[in-house]
Amino acid sequence: MLRFFYILAVLLGAAPVAADVTGTVRVIDGDTFDVAENRVRIFGIDAPESKQTCETEQGTTWACGAWVSAEVFALYDGKRAICREEDRDRYDRIVARCEIAGRDVGQELVSQGLAFAYRKYSMRYDLDEKGAAVNDRGLHSSRVQRPAQYRATQAKGRIPPDRNCAIKGNITKSGHIYHMPGQRDYERTGINEAKGERWFCSQLQARLAGWRKARR
Structure with a gap:
């Protein structure tokens, strides 16, 4: 109320x-x-x-x-x-x-x-x-x-360096998955570029690079 x-x-x-x-x-x-x-x-x-x-x-x-x-x-x-x-x-x-x-x-x-x-x-x-x-x-x-x-310290890799490229391309045991702002695991997902993870500016860019969207 x-x-x-x-x-x-x-x-x-x-x-x-x-x-x-x-x-x-x-x-x-x-x-x-x-x-x-x-x-x-x-x-x-x-x-x-x-x-x-x-x-x-x-x-x-x-x-x-x-x-x-x-x-x-x-x-x-x-x-x-x-x-x-x-x-x-x-x-x-x-x-x-x-x-x-x-x-x-x-x-x-x-x-x-x-x-x-x-x-x-x-x-x-x-x-x-x-x-x-x-x-x-x-x-x-x-x-x-x-x-x-x-x-x-924990926020390192979690905050987009460019707010126009805020999609997180994460690599997990399940494969290459991207997380959109607002999805369940977006905030706690960190990007480690040394491991091949990356930021994307659009869903099309992420899909063309071989990433699939997180289910939640």
Whole structure:
């Protein structure tokens, strides 16, 4: 329902009015919830991606992203949240400050070392992160790459060098397959030109080169 009114406001040329979202939490990952059927990104924090890894002081790699998601699930899944919208991100997700049982979720996660203060957007949790780091809480007891840096590294080969040639020619066990923007696997597909993968400017160009379109 909230999304309906947001779209209606945009169509009518009016600025959308921020609103509270209240409901039961379904945890998606370390900093993203579904609340009352609305996708909510927690304001002012950044948690590791689900597939991100960290390294202990002894040099052992461990799945810190999956660990954070599991910890956040244990803390909040099924609980009732009140989320106050602060913004919308580029995916049209609500970016909000959420409270559960009267406690600020963002502050709690940063204080426990389960997420970082996202200083690019807010300094609200700056001191909470510094306190967690000094006390080696959670992620701060390991060598960890900040999530934004990790995403930038993973994005290599995923962003078209020329937006007019955005079709991804991928080579897989199933053969030469091209992915169109908007298809299911487009965003997560990276192009490695050293392996013979390439970018195409049109479907005709891809087909003539021997690639077939992905089914989904």
